Amino acid sequence: MDNQDRDSRSSKASDSPGDTMNDVYAAWHEMLEGEGAGLAARVAELEVRCARQAEELLCLRSTLADALRRLNALEGRAPPPSTGTQRNGTYTGSSGTPTRELRIRQPTYRETAKRTSSYGSSTSSLPQRRGPQHQSTGSLQSDSPASSSSLSPAPSPSPRATPAPLHVPHASQPYRSRNNSTSSKESVSPGVNLTKRWSSTGDFNAQGLIANSRFTTKSLLNLYSKPTQNGAILKHGTHTCQYNEEDGTMRMYLRGRPVVLHGPSDQDGLDPAKVAPPPQNKLKLEWVYGYRGKDCRSNLYLLPTGEIVYFVASVVVLFNVEEQCQRHYTGHTDDVKCLAVHPNKLIVASGQCAGHDRVDARPHVRVWNSVSLATLAVLGAGQAERGIWAVAFSRADGGSLLAAIHDAPDHVISVWDWQRSDKGHCLAETKCSVDTVVAVEFHPLDRNQIVTCGKNHIAFWTLDQTNVLYKRMGIFEARDKPKYVTCLAFNHNGDVLSGDSSGNLTVWGRGTNTVQRLVRAVHDGPVFSVACLKHGAVLSAGGKDGRIVMFDADVNPTGLENVIEGHYGGVRVLAEGRGSQLYVGTTKNCILHGDLELGFSPAVLGHVEEVWGLAAHPSLAWFASAGWDRLLQLWDALSHSTVWSKDIEERAQCVSWSADGGVLAVGCLSGRWLVLDPHSRDVLAQHQDGSEPIQTIQYSPDNKMVALGSRDNFIYIYRVEDNGARYSRLGKCLGHSSYITHLDWSEDSQYIRSNSGDYELLFWNATTCRQVTSPSSLRDAAWASNTCPITFTTVGVWPENADGTDINSCARSRDGRLAATGDDFGKVKLYAYPVTQPKSLCHAYGGHSSHVTCVRFTQDGARLLSAGGLDTSLMQWLVD
Numbered sequence: 001m002d003n004q005d006r007d008s009r010s011s012k013a014s015d016s017p018g019d020t021m022n023d024v025y026a027a028w029h030e031m032l033e034g035e036g037a038g039l040a041a042r043v044a045e046l047e048v049r050c051a052r053q054a055e056e057l058l059c060l061r062s063t064l065a066d067a068l069r070r071l072n073a074l075e076g077r078a079p080p081p082s083t084g085t086q087r088n089g090t091y092t093g094s095s096g097t098p099t100r101e102l103r104i105r106q107p108t109y110r111e112t113a114k115r116t117s118s119y120g121s122s123t124s125s126l127p128q129r130r131g132p133q134h135q136s137t138g139s140l141q142s143d144s145p146a147s148s149s150s151l152s153p154a155p156s157p158s159p160r161a162t163p164a165p166l167h168v169p170h171a172s173q174p175y176r177s178r179n180n181s182t183s184s185k186e187s188v189s190p191g192v193n194l195t196k197r198w199s200s201t202g203d204f205n206a207q208g209l210i211a212n213s214r215f216t217t218k219s220l221l222n223l224y225s226k227p228t229q230n231g232a233i234l235k236h237g238t239h240t241c242q243y244n245e246e247d248g249t250m251r252m253y254l255r256g257r258p259v260v261l262h263g264p265s266d267q268d269g270l271d272p273a274k275v276a277p278p279p280q281n282k283l284k285l286e287w288v289y290g291y292r293g294k295d296c297r298s299n300l301y302l303l304p305t306g307e308i309v310y311f312v313a314s315v316v317v318l319f320n321v322e323e324q325c326q327r328h329y330t331g332h333t334d335d336v337k338c339l340a341v342h343p344n345k346l347i348v349a350s351g352q353c354a355g356h357d358r359v360d361a362r363p364h365v366r367v368w369n370s371v372s373l374a375t376l377a378v379l380g381a382g383q384a385e386r387g388i389w390a391v392a393f394s395r396a397d398g399g400s401l402l403a404a405i406h407d408a409p410d411h412v413i414s415v416w417d418w419q420r421s422d423k424g425h426c427l428a429e430t431k432c433s434v435d436t437v438v439a440v441e442f443h444p445l446d447r448n449q450i451v452t453c454g455k456n457h458i459a460f461w462t463l464d465q466t467n468v469l470y471k472r473m474g475i476f477e478a479r480d481k482p483k484y485v486t487c488l489a490f491n492h493n494g495d496v497l498s499g500d501s502s503g504n505l506t507v508w509g510r511g512t513n514t515v516q517r518l519v520r521a522v523h524d525g526p527v528f529s530v531a532c533l534k535h536g537a538v539l540s541a542g543g544k545d546g547r548i549v550m551f552d553a554d555v556n557p558t559g560l561e562n563v564i565e566g567h568y569g570g571v572r573v574l575a576e577g578r579g580s581q582l583y584v585g586t587t588k589n590c591i592l593h594g595d596l597e598l599g600f601s602p603a604v605l606g607h608v609e610e611v612w613g614l615a616a617h618p619s620l621a622w623f624a625s626a627g628w629d630r631l632l633q634l635w636d637a638l639s640h641s642t643v644w645s646k647d648i649e650e651r652a653q654c655v656s657w658s659a660d661g662g663v664l665a666v667g668c669l670s671g672r673w674l675v676l677d678p679h680s681r682d683v684l685a686q687h688q689d690g691s692e693p694i695q696t697i698q699y700s701p702d703n704k705m706v707a708l709g710s711r712d713n714f715i716y717i718y719r720v721e722d723n724g725a726r727y728s729r730l731g732k733c734l735g736h737s738s739y740i741t742h743l744d745w746s747e748d749s750q751y752i753r754s755n756s757g758d759y760e761l762l763f764w765n766a767t768t769c770r771q772v773t774s775p776s777s778l779r780d781a782a783w784a785s786n787t788c789p790i791t792f793t794t795v796g797v798w799p800e801n802a803d804g805t806d807i808n809s810c811a812r813s814r815d816g817r818l819a820a821t822g823d824d825f826g827k828v829k830l831y832a833y834p835v836t837q838p839k840s841l842c843h844a845y846g847g848h849s850s851h852v853t854c855v856r857f858t859q860d861g862a863r864l865l866s867a868g869g870l871d872t873s874l875m876q877w878l879v880d
Contacts, residue, residue, distance in 0.1 A: 353387025499527025541571035613655035626652030667694025709740030796840030822852025
């Protein structure tokens with residue numbers, strides 16, 4: 001027994017140390033695992049907290065900068081420019097003193113002409129500041145050539161369909177949801193050829209893929225080819241003007257054709273060699289109506305200041321939806337095509353395409369400060385052939401690099417060190433793809449990784465230490481390869497998410513070029529936008545079905561989605577707002593805001609196709625616009641809002657108010673013209689005159705007659721009855737040998753003067769519809785308007801090298817002190833009226849990127865309105 005006890009004790013003694021050590025090791029490892037798990041959780045929590053604090057600091061910094069800018073504006077001082085930066089391309093050294101005066105034609109890249117698209121402006125349904133209603137408080141930004149801003153509290157018309165408003169002339173009418181309509185594909189009359197080609201790489205159809213000329217992606221002034229001078233140079237322009245003192249006539253030449261203009265009998269002698277000074281008044285861009293979502297992508301972002309940034313024409317707009325105020329970056333000289341925001345959320349890069357001017361409208365990228373609107377760098381001028389289609393800042397290194405895609409036969413990708421003191425240094429450049437490239441993005445976690453996508457491909461690029469770019473193509477399964485990879489995003493793990501034209505979402509593993517996961521048929525049609533939200537959720541948006549679908553971080557459907565109303569178009573781009581709010585840019589040039597649960601309402605509306613019709617109300621701060629998208633829209637110039645929008649089912653060419661503002665007449669491309677009640681929107685009358693477009697409509701000052709100038713060379717005159725509800729034709733004026741372009745009534749409503757496409761100025765007796773064959777007999781007639789650019793009082797608006805079609809519109813202010821013109825070069829010009837001196841100086845303003853089709857002063861002369869033709873934008877200028 002004693003031996004057994006000794007053996008058991010000895011065995012326990014021998015086993016005890018090992019068991020104890022094993023227990024210690026096990027406990028130690030368990031403790032380490034517990035501590036490791038806890039440490040990882042704490043580190044993850046700290047990372048999230050640091051990210052939140054970084055965002056808060058960024059927001060505070062940008063808010064402080066915005067507050068300082070506003071204080072400077074209130075104190076009447078311009079914000080101090082950044083040392084050694086550029087404003088609108090003009091370099092300013094550290095000792096330079098910025099000027100507050102608008103500099104005309106001084107920027108390195110002069111504004112020119114081209115195209116764009118939009119869908120009007122409606123106000124926000126969010127809480128607004130209650131200041132004096134419909135009262136503009138002026139600029140919040142110093143008067144510089146690269147920027148403009150305005151602050152105007154505005155009422156919020158409802159975005160939904162509403163009953164017809166009451167007949168209260170001074171009450172803003174609620175916005176009515178537009179009808180669902182498709183644009184007509186029928187060809188326009190062969191006579192309507194003064195338009196510019198607008199090629200799109202945003203939508204994928206057969207037409208957009210055929211490069212049928214070398215101008216396919218460039219900004220042409222118009223398709224009308226002006227005759228080349230092979231023989232003797234024709235007399236032309238104001239430098240050949242001759243003034244005859246004996247009979248008081250001015251002879252000018254347009255394309256070799258002499259035009260004799262009779263001055264008033266009390267006209268003092270003119271010396272054609274003298275130069276008339278520009279007016280003391282100047283224009284300041286106050287508001288831009290429109291957005292370009294029709295054929296551009298990745299062009300809508302929210303800044304920490306609460307402003308959304310987007311572009312239309314050659315203007316980048318910073319719009320605070322809640323406060324209803326806009327600022328504008330106007331450094332570009334032609335169509336802006338792409339946009340990117342720096343990781344610090346304060347710096348913006350925007351790229352433009354080529355214009356008609358080979359020197360001053362070259363494609364380039366501009367990097368600028370979103371608070372001061374000062375230009376920081378201009379990159380790539382002279383290197384890109386047609387335009388810059390996409391830009392992106394690097395993210396992993398804090399945004400020191402910028403990538404750009406150049407449109408060319410072989411698309412080019414370039415990488416820039418944009419902060420270099422030598423105005424940016426190109427680190428690498430190489431051919432990207434022979435196929436269309438629609439997007440470029442830096443990887444958010446890997447500094448040297450870049451992803452591009454487009455037709456038939458997605459490519460993964462590596463920028464090595466020697467600044468050489470290497471490409472790996474994404475590998476699809478043959479049956480899953482889409483026609484287009486349309487958009488890119490990155491989830492929190494660093495995986496690449498792509499959407500394609502087949503409606504699929506694809507997940508590409510980080511660091512690989514292979515498909516990790518494929519989510520099929522998310523949308524009926526292409527996926528135009530993918531967005532990864534801050535909390536990890538993923539949103540995808542359809543360009544055809546208008547659906548916005550939410551997924552979790554692992555791209556599993558959550559069941560939450562919303563559908564954009566059809567009349568707004570499909571979804572072009574998604575931008576995350578504050579909280580659960582989203583901003584949605586659409587293919588019909590709308591910007592909507594809201595969330596998936598409560599729905600969306602419009603923040604920006606406008607036109608979708610070419611805009612020609614523009615008319616200011618004779619007594620209210622309203623104006624009407626009409627275009628080839630069949631939309632007639634009524635706007636409030638003080639609240640910058642849409643009063644109503646109506647689909648008139650006809651492609652409109654011109655619009656005019658009656659003399660008392662009681663009715664609105666619209667001329668259409670088919671020769672049909674309509675008369676509408678501006679309050680009820682009911683059609684009061686409709687008539688057909690010929691089959692050619694109605695080019696212009698003007699009511700007589702006594703409101704008893706209306707004259708219509710047609711493309712068929714005739715002027716039709718109607719008697720107006722029942723306050724504009726009934727019309728009876730008096731006759732038509734025959735005598736012009738080309739289409740009618742403009743006409744004016746005399747103040748006594750007895751006579752009409754008209755211009756035509758072959759540079760004629762003719763006069764007519766309105767009651768008899770007969771031509772006045774002795775123009776000198778009307779030399780002292782007083783005219784109610786001056787929309788005809790070929791008159792004695794507008795001799796000086798004609799540049800020396802422009803033909804008779806280059807000036808599309810002319811207008812005179814009601815007080816008779818100013819005249820404005822819109823031309824084929826995207827310029828709005830302001831003159832001192834009358835412009836009788838052949839050599840007259842003016843103030844010229846860019847902003848439009850297409851031919852300016854119409855300019856009109858508002859009823860009080862405090863503002864000028866302009867329509868941008870193919871860029872589909874409307875711009876409102878404050879007359880200072």
